[in-house]
Amino acid sequence: xxxxxKDRSVIVTGASKGIxxxxxxxxxxxxxxxxxxxxxxxDAEDAAAEIxxxxxxxxxxxxxxxxxxxxxxxxxxxxxxxGGIDVLCANAGIYPQSKLEDMxxxxxxxxxxxxxxxxxxxxxxCLPHLKKSDGGRIVLTSSITGPVTGFPGWxxxxxxxxxxxxxxxxxxxxFAKYGITVNAVLPGNTLTEGLIALGEDxxxxxxxxxxxxxxGTVEDIGNAALFLATxxxxxxxxxxxIVDGGQIIPESLEALEEA
Ligand code: NAP
Numbered sequence: 001x002x003x004x005x006k007d008r009s010v011i012v013t014g015a016s017k018g019i020x021x022x023x024x025x026x027x028x029x030x031x032x033x034x035x036x037x038x039x040x041x042x043d044a045e046d047a048a049a050e051i052x053x054x055x056x057x058x059x060x061x062x063x064x065x066x067x068x069x070x071x072x073x074x075x076x077x078x079x080x081x082x083g084g085i086d087v088l089c090a091n092a093g094i095y096p097q098s099k100l101e102d103m104x105x106x107x108x109x110x111x112x113x114x115x116x117x118x119x120x121x122x123x124x125x126c127l128p129h130l131k132k133s134d135g136g137r138i139v140l141t142s143s144i145t146g147p148v149t150g151f152p153g154w155x156x157x158x159x160x161x162x163x164x165x166x167x168x169x170x171x172x173x174x175f176a177k178y179g180i181t182v183n184a185v186l187p188g189n190t191l192t193e194g195l196i197a198l199g200e201d202x203x204x205x206x207x208x209x210x211x212x213x214x215x216g217t218v219e220d221i222g223n224a225a226l227f228l229a230t231x232x233x234x235x236x237x238x239x240x241x242i243v244d245g246g247q248i249i250p251e252s253l254e255a256l257e258e259a
Pocket of ligand 1: 013014015016017018019020037038039040041043063064065066091092093094095114118141142143144145186187188189190191192193194
């Protein structure tokens with residue numbers, strides 16, 4: 001039995017849709033007070049309304065993780081609305097595809113700026129408040145792409161997702177003295193609005209390559225993030241949890257078919 005997460009103050013970036021919205025819902029269902037941040041206020045408000053209609057506690061704020069002043073405002077809002085910050089889920093990320101031969105340095109900077117520097121900015125903004133928590137938690141959303149696998153068109157994305165883990169491994173050491181843990185969830189292919197829009201055939205093909213024969217749900221990712229935020233996970237820091245239905249395991253197509 002896990003210690004209750006009731007009333008814990010949680011910030012989720014990139015929470016208006018997809019995995020971030022799933023993380024926000026899972027934490028709200030566990031009794032947390034959740035602040036949902038994304039650039040488009042209306043979308044974040046709609047996601048927060050969905051949570052409150054389901055009985056959870058959630059509010060929204062417009063913020064770009066690439067902006068230090070926006071993220072300072074997010075931290076202030078969490079302090080004002082919840083009275084502290086216990087958990088930061090640094091989830092916001094983008095994944096435009098571009099082959100290296102065609103990639104501009106602007107595209108590179110945009111992806112690294114959002115996915116990696118965005119983590120730095122989010123963590124820095126929340127750190128003074130997380131230090132005052134009786135068990136501060138930082139959970140990064142990385143990916144299997146980069147840290148474990150590769151995918152054409154995603155050199156910048158893979159570098160950003162691996163970079164998050166390098167960031168994590170030193171940040172967790174620096175923050176250990178404050179009792180703050182820093183961990184990462186690494187989703188495989190996860191059913192988000194964007195993926196669903198690609199159509200049934202595409203989804204079926206993708207699910208067929210996963211040993212558990214289904215794509216991940218946003219709640220699957222949220223549950224892993226929630227575990228890392230519990231009191232019981234206090235001795236886990238600098239670690240990764242892959243949530244991919246076994247997607248990275250088969251060593252060949254034959255191995256997958258054989259099973
Ligand atoms: P998504 O459905 O496209 O949602 C992205 C969210 O991030 C939206 O709320 C978006 O809202 C927000 N966002 C984008 N740029 C932002 C910025 N600069 N500042 C603040 N918010 C920003 O993405 P997703 O698929 O859920 O992915 C979420 C995270 O999971 C990413 O880090 C991604 O790398 C990772 N991931 C996803 C998958 C997958 O299969 N979906 C697999 C592995 C890892 P606004 O546009 O309004 O800001």
